[in-house]
Amino acid sequence: MYSANQSKISKVRALADGNWDRVFSAYSQLSTAVNKAPRQVPCPTTTGSKSSSTKFRLFKDWVQTGGAYHNDEGAMPDGIEVVAWLERCSKSQAMDSIVSILGGDIRSVTNTHIQQKQQQMQTVREQYCSEEEKIERMNRVRAIAQTSIPAANAPEVHAYLKSRGLKGDFSKLPHSLRYHNRLRYPVSFREEGDKRDPWYSALIGTFKDKNGNNTSLHRTFLKNGKKAPESKTKLLMSPPWDIRGGYIDMDKPVIFIGEDNEPMALIGYCEGIETALAIREGTGIPMRPHYSSSLLKLASGIVVGDIPKSRTIITLWGDKDRSEDGQNTVKELAERLSKEGYIVQVHIPEMDIPANAKSVDWLDVYVQEGADGFPVELDESVAVNVF
Template structure:
């Protein structure tokens, strides 16, 4: 690996659009995933048949998701997971593959081109994605609409109040198309929609596919994110449930955020996953950030608990910005047969009193 220092944004910009080739050079075990981004293959760490996939926009960002360990937003985090590298080690490796040094840029040096690499997304593709996002949101309805009963039943089945506040970022769609990994239409289902935002921009829409009686739809992935235009990034984004004042609460999942809101009455934003949590952009004016972490089983390779690690990294980020962080994590032990427990589980087990603690405000 190169020992010369190099700016991370230089490497990141150079890798944009050629991440599949970079990953093919540094992680040949991803060959099958590289040949079909967006489709599940065996996990390079855990094995099996369908435990991993690269995101459809992996050539742009390099990200993927492991069903056991969770999502990795970009190629750096993916390589850090696969190789147990630090960020500087991953940065240096990618820079070497691209032929970069601290003061020069040469044509990317790639040992070989992987088969069937998908072309980078075009401007017309981006416009199609944005049009789909706008259309879907226009077709949606308030969660208080009479037709939104499937969402209310779903929330009640999770131990939550079905008649929650009518936030403009949570909506209902009566008949949403579901496609499988081969882009085949499997069916049409009611769905809960959540708008993912960052700054003054809508980034994408998170979808929870349901049945009419409020259960998760009988599909491979009942919770799915829509595609993200290439000129937007989900890292740092959130589903904004209310306007924060001096204090803001954050969680990973949407249902967990709703549990925190019911138990505490405080503004709480879900950040979708542990990967996105650690890069959350704390809004101006927030002086205290309360992080309601998930308690996960340790990663078999690294020994780290993803939820705890993400909460710690976000706390470090908060400290660096002069924001006081408070981490709340469910008390163990974690059941052997459970991948994780979150604060929705605690809410259902112990009620709102379990959320009380001193010096929140």
């Protein structure tokens, strides 16, 4: 099942990557976004209503990748996700639509064609922005990082995390989590005409690319120890290069001795920072958050010294969404990482989704049930020290 699904995705991308202008031309609701790309435009699915205010944009490389961003939905890194969102259908159905629009036949797409297109796309990602723009973006990231302090020393972060239901010793927060007392909020995410003060404080996470290089900062905007009064409070700074496979730096994998007296490694993956902190408190497992389901789906495996993949455990902690996006994300990632040779465990909350909510995550479980709500717990000798 996995290989067949991946084969379909690879073949559709081989047809569509570099041709997303042809695909998107079939959707009249995208015409404004196409004509004004990469500027932000009204939501193409709610045009004519108040909620259609500027909140959608196509990525700079959208013709190659089909990628887009919606202020409410988050990043959609490829055109398959964009079409599935537009049509409110599954990704498999979206791929059928894409093939139909292009007039192609994926049965004729060879492995050679797929490999050639993947190499072309890698070149596109490496040329994500000009050298001058890369330098400017990195300088902005460094300026904020260098004027931040450890979140462990920031009372406002402690108050915020406590308000979210976390209970640990916040003076033991990972050094990679930072705090800045004055950051400008991107007002493009606001309704037109909103003239409120754009300056807030922020909890900051260091975002690394798949090779472990610092590349961006994840910001959770705060005001007086609570989320800032904005519709979108968690934003990633514009990265200087491709961040697919990247993650928010938090913990290193733990190494322990297995039942056969040989070393093993363990780490957990999830979407958000607060969810990761809740899992750490509930289980003692070191965590690596990835910001969103889209980026979690593209997560890379880890290399821990000389420990082979066959002795490396990656636990995946998925959100439980009504749309099943969170569940599908971790299941697809589990299949890929298992195929690469890792030991993979998938955990999805058993808790019911409340009637007025779109999802539940492991932070919700922790708030409601505490550590008893988690299916695993590490021995204190190897667990992350959070209390």
